[in-house]
Amino acid sequence: MSDKVTQWAYLNGQFQPLHETKISVLDRGFLFGDGVYEVVPVYNQQVFEWPAHYARLERSLALTHIPNPLDQQAWLALLNELIQRHPWPHQFIYLQITRGVQTPRDHLPAAELIPTLLAYTNPLAPIDKRKVSQGIAAITHADLRWQHCDIKAITLLANVMAKQAAQAAEAQDALLVRPDGRVTEGSASNMFLIKDGTIHTPPLNEFILPGITRLVVEKLCRQHHIEFIERDIDQAELSTADELWLASSTKEIIPIVRLNHQPVGSGQAGRLWSQMFDLYQAYKNR
Template sequence: MSRTVYLNGSFVPFEEARIPIMDRGFLFADGIYEVSAVLDGRLVDNEAHLARLDRSLGEIGIRNPHTIAEWIGLETELAERNGLDEGVVYMQVTRGVAERDFAFPPADTPPSVVMFTQKKAIVSSPLAETGARVITVEDLRWKRRDIKSVALLAQVLAKQAAAAAGVAEAWMVEDGAVTEGSSSTAFIVTKDRRIVTRPLSTALLPGITRAAVLRLASEADLAIEERLFSVEEAHDAAEAFYTSASAFVMPVVSLDGRTLGDGHPGPLTRRLRALYIEMARAG
């Protein structure tokens, strides 16, 4: 059965979906995207993702084409049409189609909207059992990383560096401190069992899964520190993990070839992953 996608008001077969060459997302990466997880056929923490989508659109001056209720309706129908029980729904909004010009097109130019689903084993991911290996790379991105822009070349290069090294993820580094992963939020656990992650700023994306994990950790009376941490501190961590909509809580067992802890997913990381899955399934 062909996968169904959503394109500018219509559900169409994947093979028939077409984007005009003058779409500003194609020409300038002038757009915003968002990803929500689906587990047991239900969207996970979805309204927070839609709120971030709205914020990112506002930060670059693109009109949000749908209300939250409309977005949820489209996501739900798309997941149902594709029989998606576990995986992700991808949403993208660009500034629309107009003759190529760096300046914004006329204000009445309608935004372009694209949505598709991807099936993915999230809960039963083999990587969650073995733990992920990670490398560090230089952070080459622009200064407004809090905006979930489709301009992802630096992240693509980081992810390709990880692939070339035979590892799962790359953590980006600026001025000696870890900012975040190429598609995730980075966490370490110190030897005295403190969970450390970088505080929110324009230097990193405000991760929705990050926020949920910090809330769950706080509710479980776990020690949390939101501060910068260096690559050297990460190399010496007792545990590490990263979070994202498509990975939930992913244990990290080595960084730059250095084994963390005993080389297996740590107990605190496993606990947080279990808490997050429980939350996701509770709806």
């Protein structure tokens, strides 16, 4: 990033340089992880799939009983101004809303707290198909997260620990597995298993974040007559998968080519991944 570019943040109604932005140490997000967030990609200075991102944000706020500080149009106006303050054509915006500042510290939130709203943006590097097609290595790891992973909450310690475990195993990510053997997600992504030309993914429930990239993949499958099935996936199925993918807003769709030090399928990015990658790029640029 060029030193000449001032990176701006929005905090509680004011734009300010990101490196000067500060929150109170009494903010409940800092003390309790009491907040939610969104990550929104921007392509050619246009917000990608904003209605879906907003619906998920609104749902996370409702389930945590945190008031939404802005309506949908005000949110969009804020995002557009943040985008325009930066020269990058492709960006990813981080939004965080906590329950607000409370003193003295107490697990029980005080009534009528004012939420803390933070937003800032970073440049998003273009996706290089040749580079992404090299794939990543992953491991399986116990799903240590809480019972409401469908909320995009800022409490991500278990996700961090899964990433650390992957790094220690010389891998880049982890597929999380419940005690009953069900595979849920990656450490920060939805997962897909491909077998005999069909895309399988775990159904949305309390252990699955309703990913926006996941939603787009499902839409593209319907449009292009690719079979898409939501069902429970058992850990034992991973070793016989033709392909495994991870999907997130900033990484898009990534093939896993090695799992637990063993090749996935042919050990290379698969044909269906290549097709979906191209469909996704066309959808972004439509």
